Amino acid sequence: MVQHSGLTQERWSSFSLLQQILMIGNEMNRAKRLFSPLDKTGLIFCYERVIYLTDLTVKSNPMRGLRKELLRWRDLVAEEYINLMSAEAIMPDINRHLKIFKSLLLLNSESAGQISYLIKY
Template identity: 40%
Template structure:
């Protein structure tokens, strides 16, 4: 686990927008390094999944939101590990959460 301090409870104190903004940063990093065939891709991809899993397993998350996050995981994994390209949609998805997190902090 790369984010032990976050898994220890700090992550749950962040708003959903802040969590998804951070997840989006790891997604963008993984996407960029995959395109560049950079060996750091795997670490960024693992961090992306770890943060997304921490969010989707939150106890106070509504079922519909959990389903959305699990679908997000499925689509992002397909994009980052296969030839599927939904990147414009996912980049936009994460960007809006990052903006919201900046406005609320």
């Protein structure tokens, strides 16, 4: 996870919640492009970055309800990540990925406005 390895909690906390969600969304959008043709390694790296950025977001936001929802959302991504890493790896499902992506964007009213631009079923 070279791309965000130097990103500190302090630096991440300087971004607004909207910016944090959109940056996580950027990684989810990048991952979306790795489904066809399937780039399993690239997808794994994207999910690692998504989990890392989500962890930073959870740590930097004091709102308990938001943290709870972010952790639930993180579990969905972690499940996809674990499925990709397992020996009996199930083919990743782009529709499930898009639903998870959409649920991230719905965590903030401003980021929800991006759904029609980013997610096409």
